[in-house]
Amino acid sequence: MKFKTLAWTLLVLFSTFSLTSCDKDTEEPLALHDVENNSLELYYGAKGGVTIVGGDGNYSFSTESPLVKAEMTHSNYVLFEALNVGDATVTITDQSGHSCVLKIHIGYYSMNIVVAKLDATVVGDNMTVGEQKELKEKALATIPVKVGGGYKFVYTGKVNSSSSAEDLNPPKNLVYIYPETYGKEPIEGTFEKKTIYKERDGQNFSYDTYTLHYKGLNRALLFLEYKSTGAVARSVEFRTYQLAEDLTEQYKTDYPNVEEVYTSQVIGSMYQ
Secondary structure (H helix, E strand, O other), X not given: OHHXXXXXXXXXXXXXXXXXXXXXXXXXXXXXXXXXXXXXXXXXOXXXXXXXXXXXXXXXXXXXXXXXXXXXXXXXXXXXXXXXXXXXXXXXXXXXXXXXXXXXXXXXXXXEEEEEEEEEEEEOOOOOHHHHHHHHHHHHHOOOOOOOOEEEEEEOOOOOOOOHHHHHOOOOEEEEEEOOOOOOOOEEEEEEEEEEEEEEOOEEEEEEEEEEEEOOEEEEEEEEEOOOOOOOOOOHHHOOEEEEEEOHHHHOOOOOOOOEEEEEEEEEEEEO
């Protein structure tokens, strides 16, 4: 009887040991959820974070980089704020000694625009057909890029900044103008972006303006929706946009009957 009791006790202990050992062996390795190659891309002034999985569940992190501000907002989530551009590393560990290294690259936010079509609009009821055609050709000739060219706007200020100091002294954001082919032989300059708020027919609306400075020129491009003559109405997802430039004052002296003249650089693709 005692032998059976001892045997049963040993069986229970062995089973418990086996289960414990199995759980330890099958513990998931410490990792970062949905972070490819343990690398994180952030824009200067923006925030982003990582979720930690695996390990023993008791996480901590360490970094000596002054480029990022980090805090653990949840037991398994680390939030980062990009304080400057460059590369930083963060080591994430658990109490069991498991660890992984997160590589963070911080760059400036940029908007890249490729132009797909050039257009010009001339309005003037008292203008002759010949004058309208001539003025349209002159307006088209002022556009600094051809179809297939474009712009790269690089924001050297903080993304989502609400600093009054930056409002008073806006950063010199960089613009690269590609006259012939996007990405090749750029003309370098600076730009400022402003959002204009207006009211029309009781409706409020807004649009962005990009004031470009290059080669001694100052040009204001308006980011607006583009609607070609006779275009069929389309859904919001398929709207076409343009960079428009108002040239009315520039030609008012030579064409006193002109009411409005502007160019349209229709955007074919736009990406960050």
